[in-house]
Amino acid sequence: MKTRNKVNSKIFTGLAAIMVTLSQAWAGNFASDFNSGLPNGSRVFGNALVANSGGRENSGALRLTASSRGQQGSWVLDDLDGGAVIGSFTARFKLRIGGGTGAEGLSFNFAPDLPNASFGVDGAGLGLTISFDSFNNGTEDAPAIVVRFRGAKIASKRLSPRTGDGFQDVVIRVKEDGTLDLTFGSTTVFTNLFAYAPVFGRFGLGARTGILTDNHLVDDFSVTTVPAAAPYVKSFSPSGLDVQAGLPLTIVIKDFNGTVNPATIRLELNDGAITPTVSKNADETTLQYQPPSLLPSKSVNSVKLIYGTLASSPQIPGLPQSITARFDFTVSSYSVIPARFAVSSNLVDLAKPGFEVRMVQASQTPVLAPTVARAEAQLN
Secondary structure (H helix, E strand, C coil): CEEEEECCCCCCCCHHHHHHCHHHCEEEEEEECCCCCCCCCEEEEECCEEECCCCHHHCCEEEEECCCCCCEEEEEECCCCCCCCEEEEEEEEEEEEECCCCCCEEEEEEECCCCCCCCCCCCCCCCEEEEEECCCCCCCCCCEEEEEECCEEEEEEECCCCCCCCCEEEEEEECCCCEEEEEECCEEEEEEEECCCCECCEEEEEEECCCCCCEEEEEEEEEEEEECCCCEEEEEECCEEEECCCCCEEEEEECCCCCEEEEEEEEEECCEEECCEEEEECCEEEEEECCCCCCCCCCEEEEEEEEEECCCCCCCCCCCCEEEEEEEEEECCCCCCCHHHCCCHHHCCCCCCCCCCCCCCCCCCCCCCCCHHHHHHHHC
16 A cells, blocks of 8 residues: 655644645655555566565565575665655564575665666665675675665674564664664664665665575565655765775755755764865855874764754744754774884985885895795895
């Protein structure tokens, strides 16, 4: 069943507010128990199908893969909001991964470019992807639940998503401030994880098996969306768990139902106030800040942004006068060259760029060992 309902009156109160924000006052709702075949407004690709058994209490269910080798299937739901930018949503479903030998997992996706094609555990599109990864292929920390946004890994929690012969409840809640809460069964996996910037798009599920196998089944899927109602963070960088040291902070805020007031912008890095460069282009405000020194190797860094709107912006009852957004990123591992390795300043011209190089040619006979220790000994 697919319906559209008005947003809860806690957000918009009063007839005047509803009239001002008519385009934002409608939310998309979808719910299906998959007992009546493929739901209207959705499609399956690859090996995916709606089965008349195998679900909770052996009811109908969405089967993305059977417990067979080399399968891949996906299910894509049509845009619930006619292209509106989504500020928050809540998705619920029952998940079963089991009945096989343990591969490879399932993905939940919301993205503007989700394809009409099959995709697997790594998801598709440059939006939000949550991977329930049950197989460690040597490059991931699986089994785990992994969150990505626009291709960058935001967080990963070691946890096996395999459920055996039963189903586990999954709840994914993305809030207005871009933070995400996720529960898997009775386990709270993530709380207030900044992992989202408002985009329009479609929801989709995908799964894959390889040499190892599992059934990937979903039952009782529902989602409720709420369009954005105020200026929002359109993009933020750096983000993820493996960020190059030395990159500048760049945040873009998009005007929406109001204009960002530059005088209200406050930015913090690791709980310390910083002063970004602020520029405005049409309806987008860009903040940039270059840290004066490299952030430490493997350090987890927190960014906090607070901003408000101009007094001339529409005042919508129930919306905050200021908006707060947070995100974290982790600097990749790097080695620091000790200062004692530097040559004396009187031996080089510090006004010129480049390196001082000392070259030594090795004798071809006898053949010398190709080791760093041997090369250093020769240079010395």
